[in-house]
Amino acid sequence: MEQRIQVLFGTETGNAEYCAEVLAGAIGEVGLEAVHVDMEDFLPESLVDESLVFIITSTHGNGDPPPNAAELLEHLQGGAQALPDLRYGVCGLGDSAFPYFAQCGKDFDAALERLGAQRVVDRVDCDDDFDAEFAQFKESVLNYVRGLLTDASDSNTSEPVTCSLMSGPGAGVTSSC
Numbered sequence: 001m002e003q004r005i006q007v008l009f010g011t012e013t014g015n016a017e018y019c020a021e022v023l024a025g026a027i028g029e030v031g032l033e034a035v036h037v038d039m040e041d042f043l044p045e046s047l048v049d050e051s052l053v054f055i056i057t058s059t060h061g062n063g064d065p066p067p068n069a070a071e072l073l074e075h076l077q078g079g080a081q082a083l084p085d086l087r088y089g090v091c092g093l094g095d096s097a098f099p100y101f102a103q104c105g106k107d108f109d110a111a112l113e114r115l116g117a118q119r120v121v122d123r124v125d126c127d128d129d130f131d132a133e134f135a136q137f138k139e140s141v142l143n144y145v146r147g148l149l150t151d152a153s154d155s156n157t158s159e160p161v162t163c164s165l166m167s168g169p170g171a172g173v174t175s176s177c
Contacts, residue, residue: 003051004033004035005024005032005034005035005145007020007023007027007036007037007054007055008037008056008057009037010055010056010068010073011057012066016093017036019130022138023056023141026138026142030146031149032149038068039068039071040068044072044075047075048081048083048086051085052086052120053087054089055090056091056093057069057091057093059094059098059100059102059103059104062100063099064103069104080111080115081115082116087118087120088112088119089120089144090105090112091105091124091125091126091134091137092106092123093105093134094125094128097128102126105125124136124140
């Protein structure tokens with residue numbers, strides 16, 4: 001892949017940032033370039049230029065996005081251009097004791113799907129103790145990106161090239177080059 005994979009995070013307490021850093025590092029260990037990026041530092045309009053993103057976000061208050069994720073979510077929900085070439089995955093962090101459990105992750109997932117983006121891993125909603133659920137999301141992402149590497153490796157496998165060598169007027173000799 002020529003582009004690096006963006007792992008975007010929206011966080012209030014730092015848990016989503018931690019998860020994004022872990023995921024970006026794990027993707028890097030598999031062999032692809034990935035970077036974790038605060039959604040506040042990501043230009044919403046540039047999403048159209050991305051081919052693959054993973055979003056990890058917490059939910060704030062009554063199902064609202066954390067402040068650093070609000071602009072990107074509003075952009076997606078408010079008439080952003082279609083994103084048919086974007087592949088994505090979402091992990092939402094929350095607390096199941098609240099009625100809008102992991103709502104921000106659900107909202108990002110719905111907005112991206114509505115814009116035609118292609119979900120490549122199932123959304124995972126992580127509860128307050130998120131380690132096991134996040135590990136499941138991370139493994140799904142790593143399986144997906146390993147598949148990208150396998151596909152790229154398969155498409156780079158070339159057949160032997162056959163060329164024609166001239167050893168006399170009009171005489172062609174075939175050889176592997």
